[in-house]
Amino acid sequence: MLGSIPDLLRLVAVPVFGWAAYRDVKTRRVPNRTWTPLAALAVALLLWDAYAVWTGPTAVGQRLFLIRVAISLGFVVPLSYGFWLVGGFGGADAKAFMLVAVLFPVYPVYYLPTVALPLQQSAIGVFSLTVLSNTVLAGVAYPLAVAAGNLSRGRFSLAMFIGRPVPASAVTEEYGRLLESPDGFDRSGLDLDALRMYLRWRGCSLADVRADPDRHRRPASLPAVPNDPGDGSLATDGGEVADDGDGTGRGDAPAQAVADRSDAVDDPWGAERFLDDIDHSAYGTSPAQLRDGLEVLAERDEVWISPGIPFLVPMFAGLVVSLTYGDVLFALLQAVGLA
Known part of the structure; x- marks a missing residue:
């Protein structure tokens, strides 16, 4: 040449x-x-x-x-x-x-x-x-x-042109965005990077949330000293909590309920506290988006996500x-x- x-x-x-x-x-x-x-x-x-x-x-x-x-x-x-x-x-x-x-x-x-x-x-x-x-x-x-791939596999949904179904328990291993809310198809669902940040922040896994969603909905279940949420990347934290032996993900913070909050506080899942506590945006996530996404992931076995490109x-x-x-x-x- x-x-x-x-x-x-x-x-x-x-x-x-x-x-x-x-x-x-x-x-x-x-x-x-x-x-x-x-x-x-x-x-x-x-x-x-x-x-x-x-x-x-x-x-x-x-x-x-x-x-x-x-x-x-x-x-x-x-x-x-x-x-x-x-x-x-x-x-x-x-x-x-x-x-x-x-x-x-x-x-x-x-x-x-x-x-x-x-x-x-x-x-x-x-x-x-x-x-x-x-x-x-x-x-x-x-x-x-994407649509051709979904059609060939018999996957039919309003999301078939922009997404694919995955097990709800495995979404922390994916990049993209939920295409579902409790009301159905939603193009502006929860960002999965923001989900990983939230789980790391409160020191639990998605499996913990799915096993006992009622407990995790209560603000009193939040840790006294939250963890560094990271940036949600699989490359940096893998969506996992870096456990130091006390269940919190950091060595100097005991896993205990927040003393000055009660179940009466109108903040299901601690969504507002999470977004107020971190020092940067969770990819534009709102408390409502976080709550809706957690509700979907806690109750459903399979969800549609938009992996995007x-x-x-x-x-x-x-x-x-x-x-x-x-x-x-x-x-x-x-x-x-x-x-």
């Missing part, structure tokens, strides 16, 4: 994004240090290209380059940040797309013996927009694949497709005469 040195160096992004997507699937956590070296490389390559274009022979080429870079940095970067602000992107997703905007503002070119890649360029010529549109298309295909997975797929085929959306619009 032949290409300019900057374009060849940009291919370093492929294994980095592949590793990040894999880690996002396994842990839903991508370290910030993942992006730092690639960000430094992206800035250096952008300056390299800018110098090459600016000292080039044509003013037209200079203007096109500047316009495309301006669109990539001035549109894709703020768009990614905006999606993060409203909760549409996770932090790693936003950083990754901002990185794409800097690393791939214009189309790279790779020469194979018989063809040049990418095969299909868009009319605008902003490669980060191509990666974005291909990522969206890859994301849209996911619920169709970490956005870095379709982003990685979108990047690979963009570097090889090119702009799928533009090709589709051309095929129906709209481009």
